[in-house]
Amino acid sequence: DQQVKQNSPSLSVQEGRISILNCDYTNSMFDYFLWYKKYPAEGPTFLISISSIKDKNEDGRFTVFLNKSAKHLSLHIVPSQPGDSAVYFCAALAGGTSYGKLTFGQGTILTVHP
Amino acid sequence: KAGVTQTPRYLIKTRGQQVTLSCSPISGHRSVSWYQQTPGQGLQFLFEYFSETQRNKGNFPGRFSGRQFSNSRSEMNVSTLELGDSALYLCASSAGGQGNTEAFFGQGTRLTVV
Numbered sequence: 001d002q003q004v005k006q007n008s009p010s011l012s013v014q015e016g017r018i019s020i021l022n023c024d025y026t027n028s029m030f031d032y033f034l035w036y037k038k039y040p041a042e043g044p045t046f047l048i049s050i051s052s053i054k055d056k057n058e059d060g061r062f063t064v065f066l067n068k069s070a071k072h073l074s075l076h077i078v079p080s081q082p083g084d085s086a087v088y089f090c091a092a093l094a095g096g097t098s099y100g101k102l103t104f105g106q107g108t109i110l111t112v113h114p
Numbered sequence: 115k116a117g118v119t120q121t122p123r124y125l126i127k128t129r130g131q132q133v134t135l136s137c138s139p140i141s142g143h144r145s146v147s148w149y150q151q152t153p154g155q156g157l158q159f160l161f162e163y164f165s166e167t168q169r170n171k172g173n174f175p176g177r178f179s180g181r182q183f184s185n186s187r188s189e190m191n192v193s194t195l196e197l198g199d200s201a202l203y204l205c206a207s208s209a210g211g212q213g214n215t216e217a218f219f220g221q222g223t224r225l226t227v228v
Contacts, residue, residue, distance in 0.1 A: 043222045100162030102217060
């Protein structure tokens with residue numbers, strides 16, 4: 001049962017344009033969401049998070065949007081840079097019962113072309 | 115501030131052997147979680163420790179075990195290794211107190227079982 005889904009295995013974007021990565025979830029208990037960037041054979045790097053009491057959070061070039069009614073979140077990267085090319089994972093926590101258990105999506109490979 | 119440190123980075127073991135992996139969390143963090151990443155299954159939660167107590171456990175067989183020491187360092191042990199245990203093992207560190215907080219990952223240990 002895939003509780004967090006990233007339906008796009010890959011995304012290709014031109015440098016300078018916007019990258020939009022999407023994530024859907026099914027578990028209504030999830031109330032905190034995180035995005036990570038990952039290179040092969042390395043650990044994920046934390047990018048940005050959002051609590052379910054918000055619908056938007058920004059940090060520099062990264063903005064995460066949360067639509068609770070649709071159980072959908074998205075990560076916007078503006079402007080995209082070649083160094084952003086990596087695998088992006090969304091992850092979710094279920095409040096006080098998670099105890100460190102992040103549930104991850106399958107990841108989206110982002111390629112930013114110069 | 116030092117990040118999450120995992121040792122060793124690479125390991126090759128033979129089927130039937132056992133292995134111990136180590137994780138030193140970020141200073142001040144009391145929660146350590148372990149994950150297994152494989153191409154087919156993605157990032158899967160193994161277990162989480164907080165103040166030397168296991169608070170949460172994923173769906174892995176009993177061959178996978180862990181512990182946490184008083185200084186918050188954690189070890190993960192896999193006994194009777196199988197070929198399918200070949201994976202990238204990641205640990206994540208977080209404050210772990212009340213509420214949701216970001217988790218920061220180490221570089222991982224690449225385990226190859228032959």
